[in-house]
Amino acid sequence: MIQPVDGWQQTNDVDTLIRHAEMARSSLRRYINALSEEVGLPKELHVKMGPIKNLDRIFEKAAGRKGGRFDDICDICRGQFLIDSPEDVERLRMLLRPGRKSSAFNELWESRGAKIVAYDDYFAKPTKTGFRGINVTLEISGIGKGRKHYVEMQVVHRDMLEALKMTHELYSQKRTLIEGAKAAGRPLSGDQKAVAEYYNAEIIPRRQ
Secondary structure: OOOOOOOOOOOOHHHHHHHHHHHHOOOOOOHHHHHHHHHHHOOHHHEEEEEOOOOOHHHHHHHHHOOOOOOOOOOOOOEEEOOOOHHHHHHHEEEOOOOOOOHHHHHHHOOOOOOEEEEEOOOOOOOOOOOOOEEOOOOOOOOOOOOEEEEEEEEEEEEHHHHHHHHHHHHHHHHHHHHHHHOOOOOOHHHHHHHHHHHHOOOOOOOO
């Protein structure tokens, strides 16, 4: 995994990040559509593009997990690739895995401005919630004037969507706990810290 020292994105200005995410979205869509063609799975059934994350949610995420920073948030633009079988998992692993044994598909799309810079395989090591999937961070460089933007793609089995929903609910509960203590002007109690740590252990360990 590659983690830039000063944050992923080129700017900490949230309005600029949203604008860059909007420009990068078409490149991410083309990349995922090409992935569906490469593995022979129709994009109409397997590709799901999320909307650009709204401003309120970006602020919540920056405040709750990033110490107020926006340049570490990579899922303002995001997409999912839904799969149905173990065979799909293996084919996608072979295509997406970066590094020395990177695939011809990776090399082609890197030349087109879509480069995998982080790859986490939760099929190999599922989370405690039972989630299995692959989280990929892509550097999209084709947004003009030498700019780039980092986006997120997730490969997930359809049967794992419920487990993924559970992790979002756990994160929401943790955020409510922390924000409640902050609003009351007091630190978390010992019991509350234990609950927060439980949520941390259960939530998918994501960079973003």
